[in-house]
Amino acid sequence: MTEAAELRLRVSEFLAAHPPADTERGAFLSARYDAGLAWVHYPAGLGGLGAARSLQAVVDAELEAAGAPDNDPRRIGIGLGMAAPTILAYGTEEQKRRFLRPLWTGEEVWCQLFSEPGAGSDLAALGTRAVRDGADGDWIVNGQKVWTSSAHLARWAILIARTDPDAPKHHGITYFLCDMTDPGVEVRPLRQITGEAEFNEVFLTGVRIPDDRRLGPVGEGWKVARTTLMNERVSIGGMRLPREGGMIGPVARTWRDRPELRTHELHQRLLTLWVQAEVARLTGERLRQQLAVGQPGPEGSGMKLGFARLNQEISGLEVELRGGEGLLYDDWTMRRPELVDFTGRDAGYRYLRSKGNSIEGGTSEVLLNIVAERVLALPPEPRNDKDVPWKDLAR
């Protein structure tokens, strides 16, 4: 029997024991985790079977066909995409057992406490301090984090904080798992230019974190964080799209439905963007095919760049195309949406929201440097910040 066939059999046995129609959602998801069918590439006992990552698709297809509930992956994207791979890579056995199961089932939502007002592109310069209360005591954390999605829903956070201000910035950071229900954690919505608050500011005042919730060694938090960040960029640029599946879709529909809005000038610009969107889609598809045969290409670093620029230009064109209607906005009411759909709502929202695409998860400027230096192997920018004690950096 092939591995896939074996897996199908395993899924059908699981479904027989836990018929989705008769099993409560939470119980079903927990049982799925315990059966190793949550993420098959994770080790046995932690929701997986130690199988190839590509086999997850087999499991998902079988379960979907059987009408099984899923774990609402968009709601818990930070946990699944960023916290989980980092905990798996650096966690103690106890941490993995404690955190991965409720993370995967969605029982516990996670958020990410990385960016700070003074540490955006230069994340490693972060200034949130964690000081140990005695040689074997808890860590006491003080500082401010920003651009935290889901902070108001989260039970846990992945947190990086400065533990050694005398060391150069990359060496004095430690990675923690922070309890968002700690009394020292204050979450405030951060309203953005769209009028809504997708993100939060998080103020940490005397937050107490036991040492057994440190992830990885003291002072090596930057290395741990790189695992998290690599996974973030993969998840931002990596969605599979049908033709006209992204931001080009709504404007193409408007163009077809509203002949009275068409002009020659906009026509040429639309077609240029349409071609670019199609090429970006094909580039992504080619990247996925490379990954599938085990030859990851450097194009991955460029995907988010292209996606940001295209989203901005296309939505900008759409506002212009709509003319008088483009002067209107759907709603400025301050809300805290749980899910964000870049192509949702009206053209004005798409235009404003897409401005964030070249900032969030690494600015386009930083990503271009990464392409230039890591892909093209161009000489790096002269740096004077790497060997200086963090406390002596200009800010």
Add this chain to the structure above:
Amino acid sequence: MSTQPDLLYSEAEDDLRAAVRSLVTDRSDHTAVLDRAESGTPYDDGLWQSLAAGIGAAGLLVPEEFGGQGAGHREAAVVLEELGRTVTPAPYLTGSVIATETLLALAGAHTGADGGGDGGGDGEAAGLLKELAAGRTVAVLVLPLSASAGAGLPTGPTVTGVADAAAADVLLVLRADGLYAVRRGEATVEPLTPLDLTRPLAAVTTAEGSGTRLSAADQARFAVRRGLLAGAGLLASEQLGVAEWCLEETVRYTRDRYQFNRPVGSFQALKHRMAQLWLDVAGARAAARNAADALASRSTEVPLAVSVAQAHCSRVAVRAAEECVQLHAGIGMTWEHPAHLYLKRAKADEIALGTPGHHKEVLAELVSLPGPL
């Protein structure tokens, strides 16, 4: 035209700028603008009174015989630069430029041989003009903000996307048989949710036959087009002000913001972007001054100067605002930081009074560069 346009600022224009800047700096800081916009009452009446009547900005386009300052478009352009720099919500472009220019055309002032007219309401128009010039009354044209001099104009009982109707005492309504002045109390003004929070839009409905007829149909269309043309020309100065603020603020921020142990503005990739923007803004200033000067001197080049200014300045303002958000990065995406007010104003201004694409089409004809057959 054989004479060269004057593209500089006169001493009197500099003085006017200083007076307006001091007023808006005092009364129109970003927090106040945002707070008022959010409360649904974006206009500051006191500021308007000081600007319109105190400084006399409302009457800049109006000859002294109609109670105005007898200045001109160059001066009004300076006022708009300052209002653009602060994204101040005020019915200046709509009232003191577009509506005023329309009434001037009707009142026969300075129309020379190119139009004006055969009575039918000159007296009414002149009376209203005096009210406007003194800053006692605000009038706006009931046309979509996106309307342009070179395109069709709606005449239905309801017109949507009308800018500053909420600030107007009198609505100038274009109907099939002429232009009417309708008191706001006689009209229905229904606020819309605008992309640009600092320039309120409304759907305006007036009953057929309501108000006072100011002119016959042909004359009305001529006058309205003249108003829209002047509006488009001076909008370029507002866009210049928007772009200037965005560039200055971005330069200031990137000088002060440290990442990687250095000011982010010291990175060449960013410096070059701001330097390029400066070049574009310098061009925008020349184009905006040229449009204002052409309007002021009633040059035959007005349509060309206006369309050049619009085709260029619209894009420069949008790009400056987009770069402002991007180079501020995170903080530029927040509601608290004023960058979004400029982005929204710039994007709305791009559509206002004809898109750059529309103005390029106008130019294609004016300079004999027709499209393919």
